[in-house]
Amino acid sequence: MAEEITHDHRRAQRIAKASLGIGLALFAIWLSATFIPALLWAAIIAIAIDPLYARAEDRWPGGRKAWLPSIATLLIALLVLAPLTIGVVEAAREARTVIHWLADARANGLAEPDWVRQMPFANEISGWWQDNLATPEGTALQWDRVRGSVLGGNSELVGRNLLHRSVVFAFTLVALFFLLRERDGFVAQLKIAGTRALGSSGDRLGTQLIRSVRGTIDGLVLVGIGEGAVMAVFYLIAGVPHPLLLGLLTAVAAMIPFGAAVLFGIAALMLIGQGAVGWAIAIIVIGLVVVGIADHFVRPYLIGGSTRLPFLWVLIGILGGVESLGLLGLFVGPATMAILILLWRDYIEGAARTAEIPVPAPD
Structure with missing residues (x-):
């Protein structure tokens, strides 16, 4: 009887401690929003x-x-x-x-x-x-x-x-x-917390998060800079005013899928204003070719390859993230999708093992 009372008392303490922790965490999020x-x-x-x-x-x-x-x-x-x-x-x-x-x-x-x-x-x-x-x-x-x-x-x-x-x-x-x-201390604490909360999956989820962030940076930032550099050269050749500044703006816009097309249009309008209609058409065509190569070949390889995430979900994560969180969503969106897909695959693989159903390997 005494053991049951002690067990119930400890259980009540754990519940109270968890409730207090959740309440304080929510309050801290509200304070630091x-x-x-x-x-x-x-x-x-x-x-x-x-x-x-x-x-x-x-x-x-x-x-x-x-x-x-x-x-x-x-x-x-x-x-x-x-x-x-x-x-x-x-x-x-x-x-x-x-x-x-x-x-x-x-x-x-x-x-x-x-x-x-x-x-x-x-x-x-x-x-x-x-x-x-x-x-x-x-x-x-x-x-x-x-x-x-x-x-x-x-x-x-x-x-x-x-x-x-x-x-x-x-x-x-x-x-x-x-x-x-405090890099080493933060990493050690996160590993301990992830293992305690999620077991063996904690380390895998952390690794997937890091890979998805780096893959997104490579696929968006580096490719965007590449697009801006290429287009700056063509702006200079075509005689667009301020080609370096416009190339820099193109690089920033290119980090958002299809965003560079707005800068191509501005460059084309500048050329039309100078009477260079042929060069304006050439800039639009060249820009669309560059964007097509980057968005359909380079980015899917860099982002999808590092996260094992189909590019459709990468695109949904990017566009949905931008709509909800602005520029920050460029990186948070794909990372969230990558973690969600990993959890889904773990669930499917676990269910398949229980039912002895073969699971196809992800692309």
């Missing part, structure tokens, strides 16, 4: 650079707790801030030209360019241009409409969003520094 994206970004960056960082630790073991994490964090900050700085400088250089062009358009209207006559439906386009842009009044009216729809009521929202992203970026760097400094 603003900084969860920063923690996820820090974890993704740490996983991505871990092979290089581990080599640096082996070469300079004395810097593990001080200068190695600091240098790695500083390099990541420069890698993000340098392109942004270049873009801001280029935009500032062009701002004066754009301001003068707008002032001249409001004062004198926009003369119809010669390339309009080479476009399909040239008469309709020419008529609309004469009615809406050829006169100072029409140009001013169209500009006021565009400015009102784009900027009206959004300036405060843009400023608040920029401040929020700056805070998240700063906290990401702080979190990355501590993740790198």
